Each structure stands twice: as structure tokens, then as C-alpha cells.
Amino acid sequence: xxxxxxxxxxxxxxxxxxxxxxxxxxxxxxxxxxxxxxxxxxxxxxxxxxxxxxxxxxxxxxxxxxxxxxxxxxxxxxxxxxxxxxxxxxxxxxxxxxxxxxxxxxxxxxxxxxxxxxxxxxxxxxxxxxxxxxxxxxxxxxxxxxxxxxxxxxxxxxxxxxxxxxxxxxxxxxxxxxxxxxxxxxxxxxxxxxxxxxxxxxxxxxxxxxxxxxxxxxxxxxxxxxxxxxxxxxxxxxxxxxxxxxxxxxxxxxxxxxxxxxxxxxxxxxxxxxxxxxxxxxxxxxxxxxxxxxxxxxxxxxxxxxxxxxxxxxxxxxxxxxxxxxxxxxxxxxxxxxxxxxxxxxxxxxxxxxxxxxxxxxxx
Amino acid sequence: xxxxxxxxxxxxxxxxxxxxxxxxxxxxxxxxxxxxxxxxxxxxxxxxxxxxxxxxxxxxxxxxxxxxxxxxxxxxxxxxxxxxxxxxxxxxxxxxxxxxxxxxxxxxxxxxxxxxxxxxxxxxxxxxxxxxxxxxxxxxxxxxxxxxxxxxxxxxxxxxxxxxxxxxxxxxxxxxxxxxxxxxxxxxxxxxxxxxxxxxxxxxxxxxxxxxxxxxxxxxxxxxxxxxxxxxxxxxxxxxxxxxxxxxxxxxxxxxxxxxxxxxxxxxxxxxxxxxxxxxxxxxxxxxxxxxxxxxxxxxxxxxxxxxxxxxxxxxxxxxxxxxxxxxxxxxxxxxxxxxxxxxxxxxxxxxxxxxxxxxxxxx
Numbered sequence: 268x269x270x271x272x273x274x275x276x277x278x279x280x281x282x283x284x285x286x287x288x289x290x291x292x293x294x295x296x297x298x299x300x301x302x303x304x305x306x307x308x309x310x311x312x313x314x315x316x317x318x319x320x321x322x323x324x325x326x327x328x329x330x331x332x333x334x335x336x337x338x339x340x341x342x343x344x345x346x347x348x349x350x351x352x353x354x355x356x357x358x359x360x361x362x363x364x365x366x367x368x369x370x371x372x373x374x375x376x377x378x379x380x381x382x383x384x385x386x387x388x389x390x391x392x393x394x395x396x397x398x399x400x401x402x403x404x405x406x407x408x409x410x411x412x413x414x415x416x417x418x419x420x421x422x423x424x425x426x427x428x429x430x431x432x433x434x435x436x437x438x439x440x441x442x443x444x445x446x447x448x449x450x451x452x453x454x455x456x457x458x459x460x461x462x463x464x465x466x467x468x469x470x471x472x473x474x475x476x477x478x479x480x481x482x483x484x485x486x487x488x489x490x491x492x493x494x495x496x497x498x499x500x501x502x503x504x505x506x507x508x509x510x511x512x513x514x515x516x517x518x519x520x521x522x523x524x525x526x527x528x529x530x531x532x533x534x535x536x537x538x539x540x541x542x543x544x545x546x547x548x549x550x551x552x553x554x555x556x557x558x559x560x561x562x563x564x565x566x567x568x569x570x571x572x573x574x575x576x577x578x579x580x581x582x583x584x585x586x587x588x589x590x591x592x593x594x595x596x597x598x599x600x601x602x603x604x605x606x607x608x609x610x611x612x613x614x615x616x617x618x619x620x621x622x623x624x625x626x627x628x629x630x631x
Numbered sequence: 632x633x634x635x636x637x638x639x640x641x642x643x644x645x646x647x648x649x650x651x652x653x654x655x656x657x658x659x660x661x662x663x664x665x666x667x668x669x670x671x672x673x674x675x676x677x678x679x680x681x682x683x684x685x686x687x688x689x690x691x692x693x694x695x696x697x698x699x700x701x702x703x704x705x706x707x708x709x710x711x712x713x714x715x716x717x718x719x720x721x722x723x724x725x726x727x728x729x730x731x732x733x734x735x736x737x738x739x740x741x742x743x744x745x746x747x748x749x750x751x752x753x754x755x756x757x758x759x760x761x762x763x764x765x766x767x768x769x770x771x772x773x774x775x776x777x778x779x780x781x782x783x784x785x786x787x788x789x790x791x792x793x794x795x796x797x798x799x800x801x802x803x804x805x806x807x808x809x810x811x812x813x814x815x816x817x818x819x820x821x822x823x824x825x826x827x828x829x830x831x832x833x834x835x836x837x838x839x840x841x842x843x844x845x846x847x848x849x850x851x852x853x854x855x856x857x858x859x860x861x862x863x864x865x866x867x868x869x870x871x872x873x874x875x876x877x878x879x880x881x882x883x884x885x886x887x888x889x890x891x892x893x894x895x896x897x898x899x900x901x902x903x904x905x906x907x908x909x910x911x912x913x914x915x916x917x918x919x920x921x922x923x924x925x926x927x928x929x930x931x932x933x934x935x936x937x938x939x940x941x942x943x944x945x946x947x948x949x950x951x952x953x954x955x956x957x958x959x960x961x962x963x964x965x966x967x968x969x970x971x972x973x974x975x976x977x978x979x980x981x982x983x984x985x986x987x988x989x990x991x992x993x994x995x
Contacts, residue, residue, distance in 0.1 A: 321992030
């Protein structure tokens with residue numbers, strides 16, 4: 268799930284100098300130049316940004332149109348995108364925007380076997396970090412019940428564009444026991460029945476969807492998500508209905524309907540209820556929280572190896588989060604971890620509810 | 632129901648000269664000056680615009696806050712707002728924006744006893760026109776099964792601001808047998824239990840809501856709608872999800888949730904299903920229509936006394952309708968009426984569906 272209110276600031280001047288743990292680097296803040304947004308520059312070395320993958324909404328026509336060779340089908344995991352790489356001898360995790368993520372960097376040894384960088388010093392591990400213990404995204408996949416896990420979907424190298432071919436990627440993943448996303452196999456557009464069957468199973472299991480990757484030098488890509496993913500996003504973010512751009516919701520409703528149409532699902536009475544409940548439960552909880560506590564907020568909980576990284580995460584969120592207030596709740600030692608609890612407070616919804624529940628009028 | 636994509640054009644220069652059936656007048660196109668938007672000026676006479684009424688979302692606190700005297704509670708009907716008045720000896724109906732509505736004007740003798748203007752030449756009848764045979768709004772109240780009806784909610788006079796006091800209004804309504812909205816009586820904030828009971832009944836009957844009007848010289852006002860009204864709006868306009876500003880939908884979801892909270896309704900499983908179905912049925916119908924006919928559109932059907940008024944209505948719609956294409960389907964004599972059928976076609980949704988169902992990618 269994308270979290271649009273977590274819009275990392277862009278700058279007219281690129282690249283932007285950054286510093287993390289004494290390591291200086293530069294970050295490309297937007298897509299206006301030759302290098303994609305999120306590209307990291309260190310000395311004369313370049314770690315390319317991870318570009319957005321286009322979304323398909325009509326599977327059959329889409330696969331025919333977009334792919335000219337067989338393609339791999341991999342799971343798309345509901346979390347946040349990171350690139351993990353070694354800089355100045357230290358393993359760092361970068362966000363989509365090219366910031367060092369203090370949380371992922373702190374936990375990187377829990378997420379992946381970092382000795383891989385001894386053998387492959389210029390490797391870039393591209394993956395999704397997901398789970399209820401993440402500091403960014405308000406929902407998580409059904410197969411991560413606590414904390415967070417990494418799901419690797421691409422490997423790349425410093426100073427090279429693109430990704431390693433599938434075979435090379437899988438060999439390194441196996442050799443270094445990297446935690447990879449599930450691969451469903453290699454298909455052609457004519458395998459539609461098998462592809463659909465996998466998607467319906469993923470939908471039933473509450474999983475987000477898939478990414479198709481052409482098995483060719485072109486390496487064309489497209490993503491496709493389940494209706495469950497749309498419902499899940501709406502449920503998780505109904506709280507933030509005034510903070511998010513409102514087409515966030517209508518886009519997901521449209522996606523859901525196109526999934527139903529595209530998969531030829533039966534008259535989806537259960538889906539009607541799920542979609543309605545996603546909106547109503549989320550917002551009703553917010554309204555009731557406001558009545559009870561005079562404030563709408565959500566508490567996030569994540570754990571760190573080092574206390575200083577928790578502080579750096581709060582600073583990072585404060586810097587990149589728009590329209591949402593970040594507040595420290597607690598930071599306490601528990602065993603070998605520091606457990607951080609912080610709140611996101613939603614000022615626009617709070618202001619509106621304060622006015623309306625206080626008996627105010629709105630002219631629309 | 633407001634129809635936001637029917638945004639009547641505003642002009643920097645005000646007033647704007649207009650002509651209808653040989654009668655010239657001027658129209659105030661925006662709220663920037665002293666006279667409200669929609670005000671009509673004829674010679675030196677002024678027919679004031681009908682301003683928006685503020686909306687309450689928390690009933691108890693709202694009534695306490697907004698009203699300093701007892702208030703009348705009247706039905707709010709789901710249609711479009713008109714002001715009917717005599718100009719140059721002719722009875723005309725004006726839209727919210729101050730345009731002559733060719734449809735309402737054509738049908739005015741079917742809607743109201745126009746002899747009232749013989750006795751009250753400077754009277755202004757303010758009301759809602761509603762029903763499945765209207766050319767503007769895609770839904771209609773349950774108590775109008777065919778064609779259209781007028782529901783008078785205020786009386787005013789040329790060259791005077793404000794409205795006639797309730798007693799005077801009701802006397803004229805009775806005397807001239809004007810078709811009025813239902814009045815539920817005169818209340819105080821302490822009558823909350825009775826007020827809520829009426830609202831729950833209206834909600835069950837699929838009716839839109841109420842307007843509260845203070846019984847005082849101040850004549851303070853507020854409207855309050857049912858959750859049914861929000862669901863109904865979403866169902867009727869899901870078709871136009873790409874044309875409407877997307878907060879059109881999120882505002883209605885929030886209203887619905889506040890109604891549930893405010894009325895202390897039980898865990899609304901039926902409402903979950905209704906809300907989900909409102910989105911899904913409307914959009915799925917649009918997608919299926921596109922697959923079948925390569926176009927998403929809706930057909931409107933309304934009848935006229937005079938053929939020329941049907942032509943003027945199409946011209947009017949073409950002038951004031953943004954983002955939606957108006958196309959004549961048929962105009963045929965049936966008995967004493969001319970029956971007009973026209974289509975509204977939704978270019979943004981059509982463009983998007985063409986791209987997506989053709990297998991295109993979208994980057995979001």
C-alpha cells in the first residue's frame with residue numbers, strides 16, 4: 268500500500284545533500300532530470316531509484332498488450348519499498364525517496380543475511396518490508412503476524428541501471444538464503460486460466476496481488492492487485508479520509524470494480540458488505556475515538572536495536588510527513604530491543620469533527 | 632442532491648445579461664458582490680438568489696448551537712432548486728444560478744396553480760422540483776413515481792430580502808393550494824426524541840432529510856440529511872466517479888457515518904452492504920455498459936408542452952454543463968407532450984475505461 272500523505276519533500280535543486288551516521292551522500296529528489304527520484308549518489312557511485320511499476324486493470328488484454336515474451340509472476344507484498352546496499356562499509360536501507368530509513372537500517376541484520384555483501388559488495392537488494400511492527404504503513408499482509416519481515420523482489424548493482432536477470436537473481440537468493448517474495452512461475456498470456464486461479468486464491472487469502480516481469484532483456488513489468496487489496500487499503504486509511512487526496516478512495520473503488528468485472532466474479536454481495544464496512548468501521552472508530560479522547564490518532568509500535576535510531580526515525584517522519592502530526596508516546600527498553608510507540612494525529616479530520624460534533628454548520 | 636458537475640459558469644463581470652423568450656434580464660453570476668449568486672434583475676426589480684443552507688451533522692449540539700427560538704422542521708426533497716416568479720407578465724422558473732430553466736418554465740402550469748400571481752404579482756415561489764422525469768438530477772424521491780412534481784418550501788417577494796414568515800407562508804399555500812413540502816411541526820431543541828423519531832422514519836422510507844427553520848425574525852436555518860440520502864447520492868452518481876470532484880464521495884461517506892453515530896444506530900450491517908452496493912453496482916453497470924456499447928452514458932427522459940423549450944433546455948445544458956457531453960437522442964410528440972430523450976456521456980470515465988480495458992497501464 269502506498270501512503271500518499273507520507274509525501275517525501277521534493278526540491279527544485281537536485282541532488283540534495285544528506286547525512287546519516289557520519290556518511291554523506293546525495294539524493295535525487297524528483298524525476299525532472301536523467302536520474303530517477305530516489306537515486307542515491309555516494310562519491311562517484313550511483314544507486315538508481317526504484318521506479319513505479321505500471322498497473323494493469325484488465326488482465327487478458329493487458330498481458331497481451333504489455334508483454335512480448337514469457338513472464339515471471341511474483342507476489343506483490345503490502346509494505347514499503349527499500350533498497351539495501353553497502354556504503355562506506357556500512358549496510359544501509361534507502362526509502363523510495365532516497366532517504367536512509369533509520370528503522371530498516373537498524374533492523375537490517377534481523378531482516379537479511381548481510382554477509383551477502385562480503386561476497387557481493389556492489390549488490391543492491393530491492394524488497395518490501397511488511398508487517399504490523401512497521402512505522403509507515405497501517406496494514407500488513409496476513410502472512411506476517413508480528414514485527415516485520417523483508418521480501419526481496421529484485422537484485423541490482425551499484426552503477427548499473429536495471430535489475431539482474433531472473434536466473435542470476437534466483438541463484439544469488441538461493442546461495443545467500445535471501446528472503447524472497449513468492450514466485451508463482453513463468454507464464455505466457457495464453458496461461459490466463461492458471462494465472463486467474465492463482466489471483467483468486469491470493470484474493471481469498473487476503474493477499475495484495477502480483478507483479479509480472481518479462482523474462483527478456485527488455486524486462487517489461489506490470490502489477491495487478493486483488494479486490495481484497497483495495498478493500499484493505501480503504502479499511503486501513505478510512506481514518507485519514509480528510510488527509511489523503513480523496514481520489515485515493517475512488518481510485519481503489521474503481522480498481523475493485525474492475526477486478527470483479529475482469530475476474531468474472533459472481534454478484535459480489537459479500538464484497539458489497541466488505542467495501543461498505545471498510546469505510547464505515549474505519550470512520551466510525553475515528554468518530555468514537557474523537558468523542559472519547561477528543562482526538563483522532565493512531566498508535567504505531569516498532570522496535571529497534573539502537574535507541575538513537577528510534578530518535579532518528581521520529582525526526583525522519585517529522586521531516587517527510589505532511590498533514591499528519593507525529594508524537595512520541597514512549598521509548599522503552601524491552602529485552603534486547605528499544606520499543607518505540609508514537610502517534611500519528613490527523614489535524615484535518617480532528618478540526619472537522621471538532622466543528623461538526625460541537626454543533627457547527629458546514630456549507631457545501 | 633447537488634449535482635456538482637453541473638457547475639453554472641461564473642463571470643468576472645457581473646451582472647450578466649440574459650434573454651429568454653424575448654424577455655431581457657440580468658443575472659448575478661457569483662457571490663463576490665452584495666447580491667447573492669443567482670439574483671435576477673429585471674428593470675429595477677430584484678429577485679434575490681436563494682443562498683445555500685448550512686448543514687448540521689450532530690443533531691443535539693447543532694440544534695442547541697444554531698437556534699435561539701423554536702423552529703419548524705420541514706422535509707428536504709431530493710431534486711433541484713427553483714424560484715418561480717412573474718416577469719413582464721410571464722411566469723418563469725429560475726435555477727439556483729439565475730438562469731431561466733426552459734423545462735420548469737415549460738411545465739410550470741403542471742406544477743403549480745399559476746393564478747396565484749393574479750392575486751400576488753410580486754410573489755416568488757421557492758421550491759424543489761423532483762421526480763424521475765427531471766433533466767438534471769439522477770435520483771428522485773420515493774414519493775414521486777413518474778414525471779416531476781414541485782414542493783414549495785419558501786415564499787418571497789420581489790425587491791425584498793428573506794422569506795415570508797411561516798404563518799404568512801402557510802396561509803398563502805393553503806389559500807392558493809400550492810404544493811408544499813411536508814411540515815413536521817414546530818419544535819425546540821428539547822424535543823430531540825421526537826425529532827430523531829421522525830428522522831429515523833424518513834431514513835427508513837428512503838427520504839432525504841429535513842430543513843430546520845427558526846420561527847423568528849432572524850429565521851436561522853440548518854439542514855440535516857439521512858444516511859439513506861448519502862447512499863442514494865453515491866448510487867446515483869457512481870457512474871460519474873471521474874467527473875465529480877472525488878470529495879463528493881468521501882463527504883457523503885463521512886456524512887453517513889456521522890448520521891449512524893449521531894442517531895446511535897446499531898452496528899449497521901445492512902448499511903455496510905448498501906454503501907458497498909451503491910459504489911459497486913453503479914460502477915459495475917458503467918463498466919458493463921462500456922464493454923457492451925463502447926461508451927458510458929445515461930439517458931434522461933423528460934416531457935415538454937412546447938417543442939422549442941426542449942431545444943432551449945439542450946442549449947442550456949450544453950452551456951452550463953462541464954466535463955459531461957450532452958447528446959440529443961430523440962424528441963417526439965406523444966399525446967399533448969413533446970418527449971425529449973438525451974444522453975449524458977462521461978468523457979473522463981470513458982477515456983480511462985478505454986485505456987484500461989484495452990490493456991493499458993496506469994502509473995499511480
